[in-house]
Amino acid sequence: MRPALQASLFDGFDDVGLNDLGESVRRVTLTRGAWIDLRPGWMRGADELFERLREVVPWYAEKREMYERVVDVPRLLCFYDENAALPDPVLGQAKAALDAHYGEELGEAFRTAGLCLYRDGRDSVAWHGDRIGRSRTEDTMVAIISLGEPRSLMLRQRGGGGETIRQTLGHGDLIVMGGSCQRTWEHCVPKTARPVGPRISVQFRPFGVR
Template sequence: MDNFIEKEASDCYYHTFLNHTQWKEYQMEIFDKTVTAPRMIAWYEDKDNAGANQDGPDWTPELLSIRKKVEAETGLAFNAVLLNLYRNGKDGVAWHSDHTDNSGPNPIIASVSFGETRMFRLRHKTRKDIQQVEIPLHHGSFLLMAGTTNSFWQHQVPKTAKDILPRINLTFRRVSRSK
């Protein structure tokens, strides 16, 4: 959904997140190697959530206000958000599906994007006859990944050789670590 957040507010959010977030590198374990992901991240989670890192950053007013809007739109409650910063075309995210701890194979993830438009690609895990889906995620857009999106599909944000500006993506999630 385009223009989930209107242009002026999106500009404001973009600059605030870009300049006032404690962006961190993300080290991934791939087989036996530790590699640095080609993007920067920040994780926010309700502190009263079981197992939450008490030293993590507190939700900012901007994040809380987007969370409220996302919850109103979806009728769902989220307790965590992952921020991704794609600094330029060399940043991206490889094919994967998302599983938040113990939330089952079909988590509901709400995604909000700011800044440069990047392609969001989906592919079925096994059915090679089903065409890949490509969705451009624009400044201020909203995307809901629900149902079997994460159990049957993988997604990626491919790198691009184009000379582009940063993009920031927020994925709201519901994390529950209790059994």
């Protein structure tokens, strides 16, 4: 049986859209040229959007070689390149709003969208930076909208040292990782033994950044 989503008390199901960015975004400066922006509750009707995406996105499972054996990737995936139609019109609106807000600072538009479905607390993503492509050597931005049940996104300096930052994200929250964040910091969504419902993350990236 598919796990149910616990709806947010503050999230309406009849109005899927975007709240303002602008001055509502809070920037947290990290070390070594990295930063994150936070905008809680950016997506209105986020739980309704979650249900729509869970139904219409062609989710697929991947396998990956790890420690000389092939294992299942602990989440479902779907990737939309720059020429693909996004699975819901509001994601196009979100991309346009992110381009308008960050375009001058980023110097380009967001081009691709990667979606992950975390089915329960056993699904996760290990410590990593999005360092495939030019983000290995250049500053960039990755914008993530969290839909569904809140989960912890952890951040730590690459190579160790310093504090570990925990951000709980869900029900339409936005986080943007910018500057050198993908090169000099790592992030993860850890497994949890707590009973949690499903979550979808939508990650917007510039071209050539994975």
